[in-house]
Amino acid sequence: MYLQQLSLINFKNYTQAELTLSEGVNAFAGNNGAGKTNLLDAIHYLALCKSYFNPADSQQIKQGTDFFIITGTFERDGRQENIACSVKRNQKKQFKRNKKDYTRLADHIGLLPLVMISPYDISIIIEGSEERRKFIDNVISQTDNHYLDELINYNKALINRNALLKRIADTGRYDPTLLEVFDEQLAASGSRIFEKRRAFMESFVEVFNKHYEFISGNAEQVSLVYESQLLNEDFAALLKKTVEKDRVLERTTAGIHKDDLHFSIHGMPMKKFGSQGQQKSFLIALKLAQYSYLYQQKKFKPLLLLDDIFDKLDDSRVIKLMQMVSNHDFGQVFITDTSMARVENIFKDIAVDVKLFYIKEGEADAQN
Numbered sequence: 602m603y604l605q606q607l608s609l610i611n612f613k614n615y616t617q618a619e620l621t622l623s624e625g626v627n628a629f630a631g632n633n634g635a636g637k638t639n640l641l642d643a644i645h646y647l648a649l650c651k652s653y654f655n656p657a658d659s660q661q662i663k664q665g666t667d668f669f670i671i672t673g674t675f676e677r678d679g680r681q682e683n684i685a686c687s688v689k690r691n692q693k694k695q696f697k698r699n700k701k702d703y704t705r706l707a708d709h710i711g712l713l714p715l716v717m718i719s720p721y722d723i724s725i726i727i728e729g730s731e732e733r734r735k736f737i738d739n740v741i742s743q744t745d746n747h748y749l750d751e752l753i754n755y756n757k758a759l760i761n762r763n764a765l766l767k768r769i770a771d772t773g774r775y776d777p778t779l780l781e782v783f784d785e786q787l788a789a790s791g792s793r794i795f796e797k798r799r800a801f802m803e804s805f806v807e808v809f810n811k812h813y814e815f816i817s818g819n820a821e822q823v824s825l826v827y828e829s830q831l832l833n834e835d836f837a838a839l840l841k842k843t844v845e846k847d848r849v850l851e852r853t854t855a856g857i858h859k860d861d862l863h864f865s866i867h868g869m870p871m872k873k874f875g876s877q878g879q880q881k882s883f884l885i886a887l888k889l890a891q892y893s894y895l896y897q898q899k900k901f902k903p904l905l906l907l908d909d910i911f912d913k914l915d916d917s918r919v920i921k922l923m924q925m926v927s928n929h930d931f932g933q934v935f936i937t938d939t940s941m942a943r944v945e946n947i948f949k950d951i952a953v954d955v956k957l958f959y960i961k962e963g964e965a966d967a968q969n
């Protein structure tokens with residue numbers, strides 16, 4: 602599967618752009634703020650119906666205009682797939698596959714699997730647990746169509762249960778029957794989500810370790826552990842046990858909305874003890890494990906988007922990564938960098954088809 606053609610109209614700093622892409626590596630080079638990352642984000646839209654960086658669709662419309670359109674032609678399973686995403690100010694986003702509107706955007710997720718590695722991923726390490734749950738959910742939902750629905754059901758039940766706990770506290774009237782109904786809904790979908798996360802993490806950790814060892818040249822000991830209250834206790838039983846606490850706090854304190862991933866280096870928290878390069882290597886290993894997982898599940902290679910990948914990595918780690926590219930471990934790859942000379946230098950001895958684009962103020966010029 603690969604993207605053959607990308608066109609943009611009024612997307613971020615692009616008025617109009619047309620790119621014919623290589624099936625191998627596509628490198629976007631140019632100064633800060635030129636629009637390199639914006640191109641990756643446009644590709645992200647086509648695969649996952651949204652921006653990687655900013656959930657507000659209308660903020661992606663070029664300033665001074667009132668709509669944007671991104672279109673892409675993909676080759677997938679020997680067929681062409683035309684994907685179009687358009688956003689008009691104050692209107693619902695339109696998303697089409699081969700000119701046909703999707704009834705649910707969720708049905709598109711997984712058709713064009715994609716992995717993005719970006720400097721913004723540092724939030725997975727330094728921010729709260731929500732970022733790490735988002736990471737797990739993003740990986741699983743690209744391979745399991747029911748997973749997003751389960752999450753939606755769970756969140757609805759959670760909102761209902763929390764509203765009821767508040768009402769009970771406000772009115773002083775305890776309603777055990779209604780609470781039981783929400784508990785059942787929460788426990789049913791929560792337990793299924795937990796099982797999917799646990800099964801996923803079991804295979805994922807091993808692949809992650811392999812990638813980290815490879816990138817770091819076995820230089821340091823890291824670990825990745827899935828943490829969930831449900832690992833030790835049945836969810837329904839847990840909800841019963843915490844009900845008094847939940848009534849006092851007026852919110853649900855147990856469940857998969859509390860799941861987390863624990864990252865460490867030499868037994869210490871990665872967030873506090875990892876250097877910038879080690880943290881970046883950790884994130885790259887995490888994302889490459891995501892890549893391997895998607896590939897294994899889908900049986901074809903996902904798109905790989907590497908934003909500003911060379912920054913903060915020492916030469917040996919860059920070489921390892923590029924070895925993987927040259928071994929054809931990946932399919933189509935997109936890379937951004939500020940220096941065209943560095944990109945040319947890195948790829949000069951690598952036997953892979955590389956297409957270079959020079960990006961300048963919202964314009965993309967193919968160089969070869």
Ligand SMILES: Nc1ncnc2c1ncn2[C@@H]1O[C@H](COP(=O)(O)OP(=O)(O)OP(=O)(O)O)[C@@H](O)[C@H]1O
Nearest residue numbers: 613614633634635636637638639660661662663664
């Ligand atoms: N809605 C918008 N309308 C117009 N311009 C926008 C919009 N959103 C973002 N931009 C512009 O896009 C530019 C940023 O583009 P991008 O993030 O792709 O840069 P980059 O080439 O990746 O830079 P760097 O090397 O610094 O990462 C900024 O100049 C920003 O003002």
